[in-house]
Amino acid sequence: MSAEPPILLLDDGPLFAVWKPAGLATQAPAEFPSLEARMKDWLRAREGKEGNVYLGVPQRLDRPVSGVILFTRHVRAARKVSTQFERREVRKTYWACVEGTVEPAEGTWTDRLKKIYGKPRTEVVGPDDPDGREAVLHYRTLGTWSMPATADGATGETAAAREGSWLEVDLETGRTHQIRIQAASRGHAIVGDAFYGATTTFGPA
Numbered sequence: 001m002s003a004e005p006p007i008l009l010l011d012d013g014p015l016f017a018v019w020k021p022a023g024l025a026t027q028a029p030a031e032f033p034s035l036e037a038r039m040k041d042w043l044r045a046r047e048g049k050e051g052n053v054y055l056g057v058p059q060r061l062d063r064p065v066s067g068v069i070l071f072t073r074h075v076r077a078a079r080k081v082s083t084q085f086e087r088r089e090v091r092k093t094y095w096a097c098v099e100g101t102v103e104p105a106e107g108t109w110t111d112r113l114k115k116i117y118g119k120p121r122t123e124v125v126g127p128d129d130p131d132g133r134e135a136v137l138h139y140r141t142l143g144t145w146s147m148p149a150t151a152d153g154a155t156g157e158t159a160a161a162r163e164g165s166w167l168e169v170d171l172e173t174g175r176t177h178q179i180r181i182q183a184a185s186r187g188h189a190i191v192g193d194a195f196y197g198a199t200t201t202f203g204p205a
Helices: 035-047 075-086 178-184
Strands: 007-012 015-020 067-072 093-099 106-115 122-125 133-147 162-171
Touching: 015 035, 035 067, 067 075, 093 178, 106 178, 122 178, 133 178, 162 178
Parallel strands: none
Antiparallel strands: 007 015, 015 067, 093 162, 106 122, 106 133, 133 162
16 A cells, blocks of 8 residues: 555546645656555555556646646546547646746746657757747736845855745646746746756745
C-alpha cells in the first residue's frame, strides 16, 4: 500500500477528481511514488482485488504543482474525457505566484515554444524555428505581495526585499511547462521554480 491514501474530491461512477499535493508526480515508474500509484492501491483495497487495475490518466500536472487531477476507471470514460480536454470543453484555471510586479495587470502572452529534445525543458524560440509551437495564455493579477529586506544572522548578509504577483491563468494552448517558461521569459519566474531562474523560495527555506 502507498503511504498515504488519495484525497478524493469526486467519486462518481467511472470518474474521480483527486487532489494532487505539491512534490508528488502524477505518474512515475513503479519504484517511485506517484498519485496514480496511490489511486491504484486505493482501488485495489476498495474492490478487494490483487494485481493490476486499469486507471485512465487524461491529464497531468508537473511534480511541483498542486491541484486537481481527473482519473477514469475504464477506457471509454478516458477517451471521452480526453476528447473534452482536446476540444477545450473543460476549463482549467491555474494560480501562480510569480516574482516581480506584472505589468499590465491583465493581458495575454503569446510565444512560440520548443521542447528541448532529451531534456525535461522548454524554451522560447523565434517565429522561424520549425519546431516552435504557438503558446497562448491569458492572465489577470489577483493580488501582489512584498517581503522586506532581511538580515542573515549567521553571515550578516542582507537579502533584498522581494515583490511578487499572484496570477490567475487560463491556457488557450497546452504546451510543456507553458506557464513556467512564458512567465520566466518575461522576468517573472514562478516563485521557487529555480529550474527556470527563480531567485526566491516558496515559503521558508
